[in-house]
Amino acid sequence: MTCIANKKTIVTPSILRLLFPILFIIVLVSLESCSNPNEHKSLEVESLKDAFEKDFYIGVALNGGIIDQSDSTSLNVVKKEFNSITAENIMKSAIIHPKLDSFNFEMADKFVALGKTNDMHIHGHTLIWHSQLSPWFQDIEDSLEFKSATENHIKDLALHFKGIVNSWDVVNEALNEDGTLRNSIFLKKMGADYLSLAFKWTSEIDPDAKLYYNDYNMTNPEKRQGAIRMVKKIQEQGIKVDGIGMQGHWHLNSPSLEEIEQSILEYSKLGVQVAITELDISVLPNPWDLEGAEISQNFENSEKMNPYTKGLPDSVQIQLANRYKDIFNIFLKHKDKISRVTFWGLGDGQSWLNGFPIRGRTNYPLLFDRNLKPKAAYYSIIGLKEKFDQLQTTN
Numbered sequence: 001m002t003c004i005a006n007k008k009t010i011v012t013p014s015i016l017r018l019l020f021p022i023l024f025i026i027v028l029v030s031l032e033s034c035s036n037p038n039e040h041k042s043l044e045v046e047s048l049k050d051a052f053e054k055d056f057y058i059g060v061a062l063n064g065g066i067i068d069q070s071d072s073t074s075l076n077v078v079k080k081e082f083n084s085i086t087a088e089n090i091m092k093s094a095i096i097h098p099k100l101d102s103f104n105f106e107m108a109d110k111f112v113a114l115g116k117t118n119d120m121h122i123h124g125h126t127l128i129w130h131s132q133l134s135p136w137f138q139d140i141e142d143s144l145e146f147k148s149a150t151e152n153h154i155k156d157l158a159l160h161f162k163g164i165v166n167s168w169d170v171v172n173e174a175l176n177e178d179g180t181l182r183n184s185i186f187l188k189k190m191g192a193d194y195l196s197l198a199f200k201w202t203s204e205i206d207p208d209a210k211l212y213y214n215d216y217n218m219t220n221p222e223k224r225q226g227a228i229r230m231v232k233k234i235q236e237q238g239i240k241v242d243g244i245g246m247q248g249h250w251h252l253n254s255p256s257l258e259e260i261e262q263s264i265l266e267y268s269k270l271g272v273q274v275a276i277t278e279l280d281i282s283v284l285p286n287p288w289d290l291e292g293a294e295i296s297q298n299f300e301n302s303e304k305m306n307p308y309t310k311g312l313p314d315s316v317q318i319q320l321a322n323r324y325k326d327i328f329n330i331f332l333k334h335k336d337k338i339s340r341v342t343f344w345g346l347g348d349g350q351s352w353l354n355g356f357p358i359r360g361r362t363n364y365p366l367l368f369d370r371n372l373k374p375k376a377a378y379y380s381i382i383g384l385k386e387k388f389d390q391l392q393t394t395n
């Protein structure tokens with residue numbers, strides 16, 4: 001004791017060297033016991049949506065089983081925890097508009113009814129996307145015919161859901177990583193004008209719906225600049241864009257918190273709202289990080305790429321909880337710029353990240369586990385919010 005109090009005379013570098021490992025272990029043990037992922041203090045709020053009620057919508061993507069109510073266990077968790085919904089698949093063109101002259105609104109109508117009954121913000125995903133694209137788009141040779149069919153596609157959907165869908169991903173994933181425009185069928189057939197036209201056509205039918213541009217890797221500086229250029233061009237034509245959707249398919253260590261914050265700030269300077277539209281945080285190795293890695297069969301069942309088949313170690317559970325906490329800290333700091341945070345799925349077992357980018361893995365990216373029990377990450381963001389509010393009231 002005295003030797004630490006009287007540093008000058010007694011603590012020599014050699015004593016410090018001896019003490020360091022002991023102190024290190026003490027700190028580690030105390031950190032571990034503070035953040036045991038299986039111990040949770042009781043919370044003042046009952047759900048995510050209550051916790052963030054005054055900040056932004058808390059949304060979730062719904063799969064078919066939840067929408068058709070066959071998975072009532074999941075549905076009950078959705079109703080309790082979330083106040084916004086997005087359809088994970090059933091509003092994509094291949095499903096909702098399978099043939100040029102026929103729509104398939106059955107599931108989408110169930111989806112919006114569920115949202116209405118439960119007083120939720122309903123987000124439409126998505127009007128224009130090159131992926132999960134209905135085959136008839138590819139079959140139209142003539143450019144003018146293509147343009148008019150695309151206009152009808154947008155307007156028919158916007159009209160069917162007018163006054164019901166509160167916000168739309170009007171265009172999804174139109175950008176390359178370097179910020180140039182993706183050479184999609186829409187760009188090829190209609191030129192860059194398809195972007196402003198898509199926003200114009202949607203707003204003509206449903207002027208009250210909030211219209212978003214949505215994409216992944218929106219924190220990547222080059223892509224971000226491309227998105228900003230694109231939105232400015234649309235705005236310069238007097239056409240409205242209400243928001244930018246950052247998909248939020250993120251990892252434990254990337255993107256950096258600085259990049260996330262910087263992106264929110266830069267997008268909001270466009271005078272639009274920012275939504276985090278498809279949040280999930282993969283805890284698995286990312287094949288794109290491995291140099292020269294090919295996503296091939298070889299990766300599929302390798303232990304290296306799929307290390308947690310028997311459960312997530314506590315240390316990684318804590319890492320995930322801390323990552324969610326750090327990210328939500330930024331969201332709360334900029335809550336005036338953020339309209340909605342939507343998780344891309346309810347429980348880990350339902351996440352598309354079990355199958356992408358490598359099939360057959362066991363991933364743990366969401367707030368609820370495979371039994372739909374809240375994980376440490378769930379408690380970490382609610383705990384953060386409680387601290388945030390306490391700080392606000394004391395300041």
Ligand code: XIL
Binds near residue numbers: 088089172247278352
């Ligand atoms: C994914 C769904 O989650 C999967 O079920 C489907 O097989 C493929 O699409 N960006 C998007 C989402 O905008 O629509 C994608 O959803 C994930 C990436």
